[in-house]
Amino acid sequence: MQLATEIVVRTLTAVVLSLFVVSTARQYLMDPSRITLIFFALSGVLTVGLAIVSRVPRERDWNPVSLAITLFGTFYYLAIRTEPGIRLVPEFYAVAIQLLGVVIQVYAKCSLRRSFGLLPANRGVIVIGPYRVVRHPMYLGYFVTDAGFLLANFGHWNVLVIFIQWTLQIGRIMQEERLLAKDDTYRKYMSRVRYRLAFGLF
DSSP states (O other), rough: OOHHHEEEEHHHHHHHHHHHHHHHHHHHHHHTHHHHHHHHHHHHHHIIIHHHTSSOOOOOOOOHHHHHHHHHHHHHTSSSSSSOOOSSSSSHHHHHHHHHHHHHHHHHHHHHTTTSSSSSSEEEOOGGGGGTSSSSSHHHHHHHHHHHHHSSSOOOOHHHHHHHHHHHHHHHHHHHHHHHHHSHHHHHHHHSSSOOTTTOOO
């Protein structure tokens, strides 16, 4: 039953991601100067694509709150308006910020290898790479990438979606830590690495 559920969920996730990538590509082809669209799509592919091939966890949080947070936190990009918005900074600067966010994501995900997924789960405690500095560097990468996209595609709707996204991601982090804190290894890790996202702040 668990395997069948995994297959169905991952297949649907792949379909939704494909539709988003096609839609974003169409917007980009209409205006190839909007490179931020490519990096926004790349961030989605990294997030969802790697989750599709991740290992099945030992324990997963199917709590309705966790599920709702995860669904919006993962698929929020479907609510983003990819039509041209207001460029608060030149495209090049926005892309540079996005690139930084993607690099942080890739570094974090390379450290995790296949210990990565969407729902809060215990896939083993990782304490190498950027996880030696903050406990959730992958989410930091998401935030930086979103900020770069917003700077070149500003609009009231996108601000609202990304604000909700960031708020829910904080909730997602708290849910993950609630589950992982059951593991003695993770509790020791929390005592060594104090900050979740921003060193000295949170």
